[in-house]
Amino acid sequence: xxxxxxxxxxxVEGISGRDRSITxxxxxxxxxxxxxxxxxxxxEPPARNPEVLKAGAFAPMCxxxxxxxxxxxxxxxxxxxxxxxxxWTPSDAARRGPLPVLVWVYGGGFRAGTGAHPRYDGEGLARxxxxxxxxxxxxxxxxxxxxxxxxxxxxHGGSGNYGLLDSIALLRWVRDNIAAFGGDPGRVTVAGQSxxxxxxxxxxxxxxxxxxxxxxxxxxxxxxxxxPELRYLATSYxxxxxxxxxxxxxxxxHGARSLADLRALPWPKLVDGRPAFDEQxxxxxxxxxxxxxxxxxxxxxxxxxxxxYAAGLQNDVAYLTGNNLHESGAVPESVFAEHRARPVAVPxxxxxxVTLESFTTAAxxxxxxxxxxxxxxxxxxxxxxxxxxxxxxxxxxxxxSTYLWGTQWTARATRPVYTYFWxxxxxxxxxxxxxASHSSEIEFVFDNLDPGSAPWTEEDxxxxxxxxxxxxxxxxxxxxxxxxxxxxxxYSPHAPAVMELGAHFxxxxxxxxxxxxxxxxxFATQQxx
Numbered sequence: 179x180x181x182x183x184x185x186x187x188x189x190v191e192g193i194s195g196r197d198r199s200i201t202x203x204x205x206x207x208x209x210x211x212x213x214x215x216x217x218x219x220x221x222e223p224p225a226r227n228p229e230v231l232k233a234g235a236f237a238p239m240c241x242x243x244x245x246x247x248x249x250x251x252x253x254x255x256x257x258x259x260x261x262x263x264x265x266w267t268p269s270d271a272a273r274r275g276p277l278p279v280l281v282w283v284y285g286g287g288f289r290a291g292t293g294a295h296p297r298y299d300g301e302g303l304a305r306x307x308x309x310x311x312x313x314x315x316x317x318x319x320x321x322x323x324x325x326x327x328x329x330x331x332x333x334h335g336g337s338g339n340y341g342l343l344d345s346i347a348l349l350r351w352v353r354d355n356i357a358a359f360g361g362d363p364g365r366v367t368v369a370g371q372s373x374x375x376x377x378x379x380x381x382x383x384x385x386x387x388x389x390x391x392x393x394x395x396x397x398x399x400x401x402x403x404x405x406p407e408l409r410y411l412a413t414s415y416x417x418x419x420x421x422x423x424x425x426x427x428x429x430x431x432h433g434a435r436s437l438a439d440l441r442a443l444p445w446p447k448l449v450d451g452r453p454a455f456d457e458q459x460x461x462x463x464x465x466x467x468x469x470x471x472x473x474x475x476x477x478x479x480x481x482x483x484x485x486x487y488a489a490g491l492q493n494d495v496a497y498l499t500g501n502n503l504h505e506s507g508a509v510p511e512s513v514f515a516e517h518r519a520r521p522v523a524v525p526x527x528x529x530x531x532v533t534l535e536s537f538t539t540a541a542x543x544x545x546x547x548x549x550x551x552x553x554x555x556x557x558x559x560x561x562x563x564x565x566x567x568x569x570x571x572x573x574x575x576x577x578x579s580t581y582l583w584g585t586q587w588t589a590r591a592t593r594p595v596y597t598y599f600w601x602x603x604x605x606x607x608x609x610x611x612x613x614a615s616h617s618s619e620i621e622f623v624f625d626n627l628d629p630g631s632a633p634w635t636e637e638d639x640x641x642x643x644x645x646x647x648x649x650x651x652x653x654x655x656x657x658x659x660x661x662x663x664x665x666x667x668x669y670s671p672h673a674p675a676v677m678e679l680g681a682h683f684x685x686x687x688x689x690x691x692x693x694x695x696x697x698x699x700x701f702a703t704q705q706x707x
Contacts, residue, residue: 180269183358186351188227193234195266195301202301203233203265203359204294208351209344211259212316217441218328218340221261221347236294237262240317241445243453246290254294258320258445261344263313263351264293266300271309271360278654279361281311281352281391283345285372285617287412287468289318289453297606302625302642306650309361311352315344315377319448322470324421325429327437329475336475338421342384343478345377349390367653369395371617373471375499376412380472382493383486384479393496393593393656395649397623398616399506400499402582403484404701406462406544407506407528407575414459414467415482421473424456428469462544465528483586484706490590496656497587498649500598500676501576505616507531508572510603512611514565530568537564548700555693573599577676577688578697585671595669596658602641602680605632614680623649641680648679 180201182189192203209221216222238257239247247256271277282298284291293312300310315321321341328337345368353363368391370378375396381387382394401408408414416424432447434440440448454469461467474482486492504510507528509517517532531537537558542549556571558564577599584595600619603612621627625646627634648658648666658666664683667675674694675685688694 182230185355185358186226187224188229188231190231190233192265194269195304197301197305199269200301200304201267201269203267205233205235205237205262206231206265207261208263208313209261209347212261212320212340213258215441217258217320218323218337218437220340220343236264236292237314239292239294240314241320241449242286242290242317243449243451245451246286246453252292252295254292260314260316261347263311263348264300265359266304266310267359267361268304268307268309274307274360276357276362276365277307277309277360278365278367278650279309279311279352279356279363280367280369280649280653281313281349283315283368283370283374283377284312285370285374285412286317287453288322288341288373288376288471289468291317291373296628296631297620297624297626299624299626299628303623303646303650306625306646308650308653309356309359311348311356313344313348315348316341318450318470319428320445322421322472323425323428324416324418324473324475325425325437325440326422328425329418329422331437334475334477336418336473336477338416338418338425338473339475339478342377342380342472343386345381346384346386346390346478349381349387353390364392365654366391367393367395369397369649369653371397371620372399373412375399376414376472379413380415380479382495382497383481383483383491384493385491386478388493391493391495393652394498395652396497396499397619398501399576400497400580400583401576402579402701403482403487403586403706404704405575405579405582405707406460406704407465407579408483408707409459410461410465410467411506415472415474415479416456418473418475420458424469463529463540482707487586487590492587492591494591494593496593496652497595498598498652498658499580499595500600500679501580502600502616502618503573503614503680504618506572506576508569510611510613511566514562518561528572532565532568533561534558534564537568545700548696548703551696552700555696574689574693574697578674578694579701581674581676581688582698582701584669588669588671594656596652596666596677597669598666598677598679599686600679601682602638604638605634607632619645619679622646644683645679
């Protein structure tokens with residue numbers, strides 16, 4: 179056990195990591211349990227416990243579908259009393275001076291996840307000289323329910339962002355307590371993947387988070403405000419009116435006629451077995467966002483993306499962001515036949531087009547009067563050609579969209595931006611064949627290639643060493659570059675390129691000029707989000 183560390187909730191005692199040069203603290207409260215009358219309220223500070231907390235065990239997960247939890251392979255109990263954090267820090271951090279801090283926000287569509295997942299083990303990054311923090315935030319209805327009654331009882335006149343408010347409370351805890359763990363409260367990076375990246379993007383727009391972090395890492399997806407895919411990916415938000423309307427429906431479906439009824443329900447009654455999707459959102463395709471997600475409420479999120487960026491209201495932080503080769507509907511060629519034989523339509527997820535018919539039908543639905551031009555730029559006459567063309571279009575869409583986001587962001591922000599495209603196939607999560615799919619970069623970022631979790635190769639370890647060094651450097655200085663690493667140029671609106679990470683480490687064009695021009699013109703026809 180380590181010597182006790184003082185926090186606002188009392189002294190805590192950590193344990194040695196697998197590497198004894200790292201000390202781990204698990205299950206530290208950063209907010210009061212959001213139970214009883216505190217359900218659907220902003221998080222309150224934790225009570226102080228004068229006894230030393232033996233911080234050796236992870237706290238329960240926040241309530242979520244047991245189906246989602248079992249798919250993630252997490253063997254932890256669930257409880258509404260779930261607002262806890264975990265810290266990994268070098269054991270000699272106090273002697274080395276204040277170290278940069280990386281706060282990780284898990285993904286899971288705002289409905290699933292935990293900061294205790296083995297993928298987010300912070301030991302590898304801590305060996306790079308970081309203090310790593312993971313935490314739990316409220317999910318699903320517990321984190322994002324909005325109703326007229328909830329808005330009326332709020333002094334700010336809004337509701338639905340309790341999960342985001344948890345993240346902000348966590349950042350306040352870091353500001354006030356992380357120095358005791360050897361961390362520098364003046365060098366805090368917020369990083370996350372998928373819904374975690376969505377949270378990062380929302381925190382970058384929230385005035386409540388201003389000054390609480392200095393750099394942002396958003397791993398899938400940061401998108402242009404006119405990209406229709408922004409509306410259903412983990413970056414999607416709701417208006418307050420829409421969120422309140424869906425919240426009223428949710429209350430009726432659960433037999434509650436009032437907010438008091440809702441608060442009186444046992445929490446398992448509020449966990450639905452299957453995720454709900456917002457069918458009202460037009461994303462130009464079959465993709466739909468989760469029903470419970472952040473809300474532009476006028477307080478936590480005063481405005482949407484386009485209005486925020488146009489007025490320069492975002493928090494001026496350094497940014498590192500990108501997308502992956504096999505996500506958003508793109509899949510390896512080796513699985514084309516498998517997808518045709520057993521088509522899988524995952525509710526809410528981007529469709530995979532591996533036949534000529536589905537590719538052309540989707541193109542005409544999404545692009546309307548520009549569909550024929552799109553099909554000339556991405557030609558196909560067979561199923562295989564259509565599947566390859568679909569992959570190419572998905573890649574161009576994501577890279578161009580992030581590039582155009584950068585033109586919006588940097589027009590009013592001064593800190594540097596770095597963009598990437600992840601291409602290294604991973605064996606993690608039982609993916610066969612290996613693929614650079616959604617979330618596949620996580621183990622590499624954390625330098626966490628656990629020998630028992632997948633058949634890692636020497637090449638995997640080499641890639642992990644480079645990628646984790648980039649992330650650690652960015653957290654330390656706002657620049658991923660460092661000695662011995664391939665140079666990663668900063669984003670420039672005048673150079674439509676992106677840094678490839680994985681199969682190669684070098685800048686590549688985002689798309690050929692004709693396709694770039696097409697996507698620019700298509701996005702110009704779309705409503706800003």
